[in-house]
Amino acid sequence: MIPISKAISIIRRQTVQLASERVDIERSVGRVLAENIVSDDALPPFDRSQMDGFAVVSVDTDHVPVSLNIVGESAAGRGWHHRLKRGQAVRIMTGAPVPGGADAVQKVELTAFTEETVTIFGSVKKGNNIVRRGAEVRPGRRVISMGARITPENIAVLAAFGYSKVRVAKQPRVAIMSTGSEIVAIGKRPGRDQIRNSNSVMLDALCRRAGALPTIIQQVPDDLSELKAKIRSRKTDVLIITGGVSVGKYDLTKLALRELGAEIFFEKVRLRPGKPAVFARLGNMLIFGLPGNPVSSAVTFHLFVKTAISLMQGAADAQLKTGHALLTHATRGAKERDTYLPASLATTTDGHISATPLKWIGSSDFIGYSRTQALIFVPAGRAYQAGDAVKIAFI
Numbered sequence: 001m002i003p004i005s006k007a008i009s010i011i012r013r014q015t016v017q018l019a020s021e022r023v024d025i026e027r028s029v030g031r032v033l034a035e036n037i038v039s040d041d042a043l044p045p046f047d048r049s050q051m052d053g054f055a056v057v058s059v060d061t062d063h064v065p066v067s068l069n070i071v072g073e074s075a076a077g078r079g080w081h082h083r084l085k086r087g088q089a090v091r092i093m094t095g096a097p098v099p100g101g102a103d104a105v106q107k108v109e110l111t112a113f114t115e116e117t118v119t120i121f122g123s124v125k126k127g128n129n130i131v132r133r134g135a136e137v138r139p140g141r142r143v144i145s146m147g148a149r150i151t152p153e154n155i156a157v158l159a160a161f162g163y164s165k166v167r168v169a170k171q172p173r174v175a176i177m178s179t180g181s182e183i184v185a186i187g188k189r190p191g192r193d194q195i196r197n198s199n200s201v202m203l204d205a206l207c208r209r210a211g212a213l214p215t216i217i218q219q220v221p222d223d224l225s226e227l228k229a230k231i232r233s234r235k236t237d238v239l240i241i242t243g244g245v246s247v248g249k250y251d252l253t254k255l256a257l258r259e260l261g262a263e264i265f266f267e268k269v270r271l272r273p274g275k276p277a278v279f280a281r282l283g284n285m286l287i288f289g290l291p292g293n294p295v296s297s298a299v300t301f302h303l304f305v306k307t308a309i310s311l312m313q314g315a316a317d318a319q320l321k322t323g324h325a326l327l328t329h330a331t332r333g334a335k336e337r338d339t340y341l342p343a344s345l346a347t348t349t350d351g352h353i354s355a356t357p358l359k360w361i362g363s364s365d366f367i368g369y370s371r372t373q374a375l376i377f378v379p380a381g382r383a384y385q386a387g388d389a390v391k392i393a394f395i
Contacts, residue, residue, distance in 0.1 A: 001268040001275070004303065004338055008319070010265045011279060011304055015286065015311040018170040018237070025158055028150045030211055031168035032313040037144035040161050042134035047098040049074070051129045054089040054111055054118050055102035061123045068118050074099055089118050098130055105129035147316035149211070169313035172237040174207045174214040176200050177230060179243040179253065180292060181221040198366060199242045199297050203290075206301050210309045212238070227256045231282070237312060239285055240305060243292030245276045253289045254278060262287060270380065272337040273363035274300040293363035299340050299375065302395050320393040325355035325374070327388050333378030342372040343392065355392055 002010075020034035049055065055074065060066060068089040072080035076095040084090060084101035091113075092098065092105060103126045110122040137143055143157055150158070150168070158166055183197045184190050200216045207214035215236075220227050222244070231239065244253035245267070254267055262282040267289075269277050273296040278289030288305050290297045302320055310318035325345065333339040343355040355376050360368030377391040384390055 001270050001337075002266050003270050007266055007269050007271075007277070007279065007304060008307055011308050012311060012318075014265060014279075014281060015308045017314045018172060018312045020167050020169050022165045022167050025155065025164055025166055028158070028166050028168060029152060029155060031150050031166075031171070032211060032310075032315045033144060033146050033148050033150060033166065034169050034314060035167040036142045036146050037158055037161065037163060037166075039137045039139055039141045039143055042139050043136040043160065044131055044133060046079075046133050048131045048133075049092045049094060049096050049098055049105045049129065050131055051092075051105050051107040052094050053092060053105050053107040053109075053129070054113075054120070055084060055092045055098050055105050056089050056120065056124065057084060057086050057102060058104040058124050058126045058128070060086060061104070061106065061120050064123055065119050065121050068120065070113065070116055070118055072099070089120075091118075103127065103130075145316070147314050149315060149317065169315075172212045172309050172312040174212045174238040174240060174309070175217055175234050175236045176203050176207070176214055176240045177217045177234075177242070178219040178292075179222065179227060179241060180219070183219040183243075185219070199292065199294055202294065202298065202366075203240055203242065203301060203305075206298070206306070207240075207309065210306045211313055211315070212309045222252060224252050224256055224259075227252055228260055231256060231260060231287075234285060236285060238305070238308060239282075239287045240290060240301075241278075241287065242290045242297050245278050245289040245291055247276075257282070257287065257289070269300075270337045271300070271303070272334040272339045274303070274340075275337060277304060279304065291363065294366040295342065295360065295363040295369045298369060298372075302375070302393070303340070320375075320395065322377075322391055322393050323353065324389050325353040325376075325392045327376070327384050327386055327390050328354050328356040330383070330385050331357050331376070331378060332383040333380055336380055338380050339378040340375040340393065341378060342369050343374050343376045344371055345373045345392075353392075355390060 071088045073091040074080040074096040075093045079097035080099045104124040106124045112119045204214045244251045262280040264280040267278045277300040280287040290300045342358045346354045374392040
């Protein structure tokens with residue numbers, strides 16, 4: 001039984017980054033950048049007005065009210081490209097270029113104007129209400145680094161600098177295989193002693209969220225020959241097998257892998273839930289054997305499979321993001337294994353994050369797990385009281 005940290009180190013050593021490809025920017029959200037995004041121009045590309053109002057020479061407003069001659073108009077996409085002189089003003093709109101000679105903008109609310117003149121009622125200082133050229137970024141600067149994931153929040157940055165196509169890592173192909181004679185398809189009515197295949201769709205969704213391309217394989221019964229044949233037939237980057245990884249009579253996953261000549265790197269982790277997790281390689285295919293209980297399957301996916309999927313894409317956020325929260329209820333870890341407890345999160349009245357361990361009756365309780373927002377980390381043998389600060393992993 002190896003520590004979680006060692007298991008993750010092994011996965012890091014055995015995972016190879018995939019090649020890259022160019023995709024249209026419209027199809028890039030969720031993908032991992034395989035190039036740095038560099039500014040091809042200053043931003044803003046000109047001195048830009050922050051207000052609707054009038055561009056002026058600031059010293060003209062030292063003594064107000066003052067009347068100035070309106071000599072033009074500057075609008076977004078249609079600037080006034082002459083030089084402003086003392087005693088003059090240019091009507092200007094938010095986002096429009098500030099004309100040469102002007103060094104301030106007074107907002108329209110502090111003016112009164114006709115077609116020919118404007119009266120300024122408030123003084124402005126040099127630079128007021130102007131965003132200078134290059135204030136946000138200068139040309140040739142790296143604005144997003146390789147390894148970052150493209151999101152709805154940062155995709156506008158790519159567009160602003162002309163990246164109509166962008167180089168991203170290829171998406172890992174993942175096959176998901178559930179094992180066990182008790183498993184039936186979702187659309188079927190379970191017979192006596194049977195359950196529906198809920199793990200596969202959960203893992204499929206988790207893979208997609210991690211940026212992979214998953215395929216669900218028809219579940220495999222507890223038959224060694226059939227299991228070996230299904231594993232052997234896979235030609236994919238990652239194979240996830242759920243169930244059959246413990247030590248029971250019908251736990252056949254490890255036996256099948258050994259008989260196929262797979263190299264098994266670990267098969268037991270100092271983790272609760274998820275102790276019997278398996279990591280192996282067959283040819284170029286990484287194989288994860290996850291426990292059949294859904295909570296164990298989810299936790300081991302987050303810790304191990306997501307790490308490999310992210311590393312294959314060269315993602316900077318390959319491991320779970322962690323933080324700290326205040327515990328709302330006392331809790332205790334396992335005696336010899338580190339524990340990751342499903343939890344819900346909230347914000348306290350004084351702005352702290354609080355974590356509440358969810359009531360669940362074991363690693364088969366996917367109803368309890370369905371409300372999970374984070375995992376509380378409890379080191380082996382450790383107990384916490386309500387109000388203690390604990391480490392959490394965001395999922």
